[in-house]
Amino acid sequence: MTRRRHWSVRTIAETLTALVPGAVQAATTVTVTHTTRRVGAPPLEDTWTGSPVGVAERIAKALYGRGDELPPQSPLQTAEDAKRARDLGGELSALRSGHHTLTSASWYPARPGDLVHIHYEGRTGRAAYGETYIVGPAEHGMLSMQLLAHTLPEASGDGAEVTGAWYATEESADPLAEVWMEAGPHRLTIVRDGRPVHIGGGQ
Secondary structure, eight states: OOOOOOOOHHHHHHHHHHHHTTTTGGGOOOEEEEEEEEEEEEEEEEEEOOOOHHHHHHHHHHSSSSEEEEEEOOOOHHHHHHHHHHHHHHHHHHHHHHHHHHHHSOOOOOOOOOOEEEEOOOOBOOOOOEEEEEEEOGGGEEEEEEEEEOOGGGSOOHHHHHOOOOOEEEEEETTTTHHHHHHHHGGGEEETTTTEEEEOOOO
């Protein structure tokens, strides 16, 4: 399963590189030197050298306790994490990257008849479940996306409330944009003409 780096790794690596004006990250190394001073003898030096990303990964692990990688998130959630950290560049990058990944896919845009399945991970009080939507034609050259079915067990709650067809739309120029950005590509399986064209990698 593809995993993403913690958002802070990029920010820390860029900050370290920027300590030298005009530096390029690929050509930058970070050196940490520890000096032991001895009476009547030359000082001893121990040195560690690594890349900005290598240092950033260690700092991120120390700060967040989850290592340099996290399970996949939706582009919107990644942007929200960066926003909370006041990382405007990271926020914009997450949104742009998510949009680019969708619109540059070989199967994009959506077509009438496409099936879009969303897998929701289980959580306390609710088992994992899925929703399936179908893309259809709409007026003015637009597309619709309607909920076909869901697999939420009745014991998990009110299906009408919990699976409220949040991503259904009567008319949209791009019915996949919202579900791609909010639910995330890792949760999606998209089927066209009976064959999967996108298979997410969520747990």
